Amino acid sequence: MAESIFDMAPVTEPERQYYFIENARVLLGRKEEELHHPLSFHVTTFGCQMNARDSEKMTGILADMGLMESENETESDIVLFNTCTIRDNANQKFYGHLGTLGGKNQRNRDRIVAVCGCMAQEPECVEKLSKSYKFVNIIFGTHNIYKLAELICRHLEGEEHVVDVWDKPGEIVEDIPSIRKYPFKSGVNIMFGCNNYCTYCIVPYVRGNERSREAKEIIRECEKLASDGVKEVMLLGQNVNSYGNGIEGSISFPELLREVEKVDGIERIRFMTSHPKDLSDELIQVMKDSKKICRHIHLPLQSGSTRILKAMNRRYTREQYLELAMKIRREIPDIAITTDIIVGFPGETTEDVDDTVDMIHRVKYDGAFTFVYSPRTGTPAASMDGRQPKEWIKREFDRVLTAVQDESKEMAARFLGNTETVLVEDINEQDPGLVTGRMSNNLMVHFPGDRSLIGKLVDVKLTECKGFYYMGER
Numbered sequence: 001m002a003e004s005i006f007d008m009a010p011v012t013e014p015e016r017q018y019y020f021i022e023n024a025r026v027l028l029g030r031k032e033e034e035l036h037h038p039l040s041f042h043v044t045t046f047g048c049q050m051n052a053r054d055s056e057k058m059t060g061i062l063a064d065m066g067l068m069e070s071e072n073e074t075e076s077d078i079v080l081f082n083t084c085t086i087r088d089n090a091n092q093k094f095y096g097h098l099g100t101l102g103g104k105n106q107r108n109r110d111r112i113v114a115v116c117g118c119m120a121q122e123p124e125c126v127e128k129l130s131k132s133y134k135f136v137n138i139i140f141g142t143h144n145i146y147k148l149a150e151l152i153c154r155h156l157e158g159e160e161h162v163v164d165v166w167d168k169p170g171e172i173v174e175d176i177p178s179i180r181k182y183p184f185k186s187g188v189n190i191m192f193g194c195n196n197y198c199t200y201c202i203v204p205y206v207r208g209n210e211r212s213r214e215a216k217e218i219i220r221e222c223e224k225l226a227s228d229g230v231k232e233v234m235l236l237g238q239n240v241n242s243y244g245n246g247i248e249g250s251i252s253f254p255e256l257l258r259e260v261e262k263v264d265g266i267e268r269i270r271f272m273t274s275h276p277k278d279l280s281d282e283l284i285q286v287m288k289d290s291k292k293i294c295r296h297i298h299l300p301l302q303s304g305s306t307r308i309l310k311a312m313n314r315r316y317t318r319e320q321y322l323e324l325a326m327k328i329r330r331e332i333p334d335i336a337i338t339t340d341i342i343v344g345f346p347g348e349t350t351e352d353v354d355d356t357v358d359m360i361h362r363v364k365y366d367g368a369f370t371f372v373y374s375p376r377t378g379t380p381a382a383s384m385d386g387r388q389p390k391e392w393i394k395r396e397f398d399r400v401l402t403a404v405q406d407e408s409k410e411m412a413a414r415f416l417g418n419t420e421t422v423l424v425e426d427i428n429e430q431d432p433g434l435v436t437g438r439m440s441n442n443l444m445v446h447f448p449g450d451r452s453l454i455g456k457l458v459d460v461k462l463t464e465c466k467g468f469y470y471m472g473e474r
């Protein structure tokens with residue numbers, strides 16, 4: 001029997017993947033000749049910053065295989081969906097989208113459709129895709145995105161349906177190609193997975209246990225990004241405050257921040273997400289001393305009621321959270337504190353929501369994402385009693401939302417008249433005479449300017465507060 005490309009593949013990573021990228025390039029080149037048009041790809045990303053970063057890596061792999069990135073999903077030859085399953089509406093959105101594509105898929109039989117990410121880690125989802133969406137050719141999970149080229153080779157070499165989902169994470173593979181969405185800012189994974197098992201949350205099940213990257217790899221990546229022109233990095237992890245746990249001799253998160261601060265060319269440092277239970281005084285001190293760490297902290301509250309927090313397994317009380325938030329406000333007065341809140345957790349009462357609303361007024365959040373509780377299969381909360389009816393949830397959700405909006409409007413207004421440094425991100429969508437950028441505290445500012453400012457840090461005077469954003473001038 002003739003030797004296949006799989007027999008000759010290197011066993012070590014990332015060499016193995018570079019080998020498959022080369023092979024995919026040859027195989028796709030042949031397909032291109034058959035079809036008489038250059039092949040293209042499209043990646044659709046759902047969910048959080050982790051997924052966004054994973055998609056940048058997969059985009060890098062696809063581009064290295066010689067494919068062109070296309071804006072047009074239905075016309076693309078390889079269509080990849082990186083999915084999210086944090087709440088049921090995320091799943092429904094994806095199935096709806098996939099159904100529409102399936103209808104159009106009939107016209108493009110040569111197209112390769114691939115689904116990966118958090119939904120693919122759930123067996124029910126793989127089953128549903130295999131049964132009802134037969135045009136999906138490749139399914140893989142969150143732990144093996146670096147193998148995209150290999151999976152595509154398997155399909156190109158004759159495997160009609162390739163399914164490769166790992167129930168546990170494998171090694172952390174470094175040095176995979178990546179193409180960033182923005183030339184001037186980038187996410188940097190510092191850890192993967194989560195060990196916290198909040199009772200409502202699916203992430204530990206679909207992303208695996210918590211694993212930190214080596215500090216020297218993180219610094220090396222930041223240095224490389226800086227030499228590529230990146231000015232802002234966002235350090236990513238489900239709970240960055242527990243960075244380094246489990247690596248012998250590892251540095252802590254505040255120490256890591258100090259190291260990233262030393263990287264020349266990096267002007268701004270952000271991070272997501274900070275679990276309140278592990279936020280140390282050292283972190284507050286490092287933020288306070290830093291010239292580069294942005295004046296913003298995302299500190300998910302989830303609920304203002306100690307009873308509900310306990311049922312959620314958040315491991316802090318209402319008092320502990322409040323004390324922490326007040327300490328941060330005291331030490332770093334110009335900081336923005338944002339949060340996540342869930343309404344409708346099993347057993348939640350109107351009094352519990354009162355506690356949440358009270359907390360919103362005490363902390364005075366600069367911004368908050370409010371979510372309706374969504375039961376996730378396999379999580380402890382999914383089998384808890386005491387779910388409230390829809391009308392109750394709608395009413396209480398609105399109450400929380402109003403409190404958040406009132407506070408954040410007031411908080412945003414406190415910067416009027418200041419001159420702030422803004423990283424310009426884009427031309428304003430509505431008015432091409434304006435550019436849009438972000439202040440250190442993450443608020444958006446629109447001001448007169450042109451394309452040449454994109455990616456630059458400029459000083460802008462805040463002349464008018466529009467509620468949740470500013471108008472300004474240089």
Ligand code: SAH
Binds near residue numbers: 203237375
């Ligand atoms: N690791 C982060 C959160 C990641 S998920 C942290 O612990 O802070 C982002 C947000 O989604 C969570 O903060 C929570 O508010 C919300 N969320 C997670 N699971 C949910 C569920 N089952 N229903 C509704 N909201 C949920």
Ligand code: SF4
Binds near residue numbers: 194204238275
């Ligand atoms: Fe989910 Fe909790 Fe982990 Fe955040 S800390 S990802 S909410 S389990």
Ligand code: F3S
Binds near residue numbers: 084203207
């Ligand atoms: Fe969604 Fe997975 Fe992120 S479930 S929120 S994409 S970790």
